[in-house]
Amino acid sequence: MKRRYIFNRTGGLEDVDFRAMGFRCGLEIHHQIFTEKKLFCRCPAGKYSHEYQAEVLRHMRPTLSELGEYDGCALMEFKTKKEVIYRLNKESVCTYEMDDTPPFPINLQALDIAIEIALSLNCNIVGEIHITRKQYLDGSIPTGFQRTTIVGVEGWIPYKGRKIGIYQLALEEDACREVSDIGHRITFTTGRLSMPLIEVVTKPDMLDPLEAAEVGNIIGTLLRLTGKVRRGAGAVRQDVNVSITGSTRVEIKGVPRLGYIPRLTGFEAMRQKSLIELRDEVHRRGFYKAEDFQYRFIDLTSSDMILSHPFIGPRMKDNYKLKAVVFPGLAGLMSYRLNPKWNFASEVGARVRVIACLDQMPNILHTDPGDEFYIGYGYSTFLREMTGCGEKDLAVITMGPAEDVETALQEIVIRVQETALGVINETRQYRLDGLSDFERILPGPDRMYPDTDSPPTAVTDEMIARASAVIPLPPWVRADNLRELGVSDQVTENLMHSPFLNELEKAVKIYPESAGLFAQIINQLVPYYQKKTGRSFSREEILQLLKLTGEKSLVKETVTLLLSKADGKADWAGILKDIKEIKDERIVDETISRLYNENGNCDEIPLNGLVGMVKNRISGCVPGSLVRNRLVELKGIKS
Secondary structure: OOOOOOOOOOOOOOOOOOOOOOOOEEEEEEEEEEEOOOOOOOOOOOOOOOOOEEEEEEEOOOOOOOOOOOOHHHHHHHHHOOOOEEEEEEOOOOOOOOOOOOOOOOOOHHHHHHHHHHOOOOOEEOOEEOOOOOOOOOOOOOHHHHHHHHEEEEEEEEEOEEEEEEEEEEEEEEHHHHHHHHEEEEEEEEEOOEEEEEEEEEEEOOOOOOHHHHHHHHHHHHHHHHHOOOOOOEEEEEEEEEEEOOOOOOOEEEEOOHHHHHHHHHHHHHHHHHHHHHHHHHHOOOOOOOHHOEEEEEEOOHHHHOOOOOOOOHHHHEEEEEEEEEOOOOOOOOEEEEEEOOOOHHHHHHHHHHHHHOOOOOOOOOOOOOOOOOOOHHHHHHHHHHHHOOOOOOEEEEEHHHHHHHHHHHHHHHHHHHHHOOOOOOEEEEOOOOOOEEEEEOOOOEEEEEEEOOOOOOOHHHHHHHOOOOOOOHHHHHHHHHHHHHHHHHHHHOOOOOHHHHHHHHHHHHHHHHHHHHHHHHHHHHHHHHHHHOOOOOOOHHHHHHHHHHHHOOHHHHHHHHHHHHOOOHHHHHHOOOOOOOHHHHEEEEEEEHHHOOOOHHHHHHHHHHHHHHHHHHEEEEHHHHHHHHHHHHHHHHH
């Protein structure tokens, strides 16, 4: 079950000892499941369209938890003052999605699938399903919360001779898909909203970035082999939780491909290490808590010199403000390097972009040389004179609508004060270059509270027995079975992702001696001819092809001809009647002799080339292995 994952071509992380750093990683794997209806209404599942007949405008606000407290993430999202637009298609949403109708009872088809998958992950199944509301104020769910429930707990999967723990498997509704996010307006389509989704949450048992990707592959393969999860863009995504010794958990949200995980988690570990070192540096300067950071705000809106800056002047408007914040004793903070491409100023700029909605970059400029946000030598000198910023001090400026600038200044101060803490709990969004960017403060337990609209649902023994009866063998067992029949590790891994794996396993039970050829047919020949001809073979057609191959002891070359001649509904036996199989060594030997007599330079031709020339001269299908063996024996060619 091991795929090859790398840190990607640009390198930069191969020589890092992540285990010495105390690297720990856990995964949250989200997968849509195949159902006819959505999770809490009767709208059809999986019906997507770019068309919409109506739009709804919403504003989000936080609500108190059961303990009378606000979640920090909810308060942060509220600061953004977003206008949220939902595009509605009448064929895929109803009044439930818009929070105008209470939820229907939970979709029992989805619950059965969730129980089956939880059992596959060796989880203990809960006795009752209790629906919980999980606040989401980023606008991705119109209600402001996601309905979710735990189905199984304390599971595990095998990996490298140890067990990777599974905290829980949850069943929940999917969120909207973002169309655009510009300034204070964010737009969503609602086709996938409330689609049934399972979430598999692992323990932080992965000890380096490659292990994180490999474990994700095992779980993803297990889910796909159930045949009950959706595939394709948007149907699956991973949240990756990373920490190192001395740090706290940071979540990278919505990673769409497992291949991104090694580089993302590797750079995140390096970022955390640098933030810990930065914390130690500000401590050495005497900054231990928020109160130790002194600062002052200065209005620069009327400064002609600063307004002449090429980034600032052209962007100023009548209602815009230009302001600075000065931090005594913090020179060099913004240019502090966190990874090969990322300074601390990038962290601050990302926070300002998300919370203050100043998304035209650069959205801050500062007085620390060596960074893309550096204001420049001449402007820096003038800014220091205007603000009374000494050589050991730091000045940061930002511009935009007056209210947004005030929000930005407060966030700059907060993020600078947080350097005394080292690594902070936050959710980050992935970037294709392997880095990650601030998305929001990491939610806490105060975002969760019971859903009073949904009564408990009992999980009966009959439901568990029904799910147990249809659980497929786990992928690690299926892979071992194929290896025992002589199929190589790499081919076995590829077969775990083949849509025809079940058909191969059925045929192997009847003709185990043909396992190697069956694997070649499924792994190489069928995909090649489907792509070449644009024809899709059904599962039944492939099963019959494998059975015929085993029954007639067909060779690869014959199967290749069968696939190339298939037209309409494949009648393999009928096509085989028109194919003449050559297994007589005398015919091969005579053809080799004629070839050598007619071509004086045969000894200079590579063996593979000679095999092809012999096969082309024989009228019928002849195994390449037979031709190769006869050339080696008759002509003494080295194989």
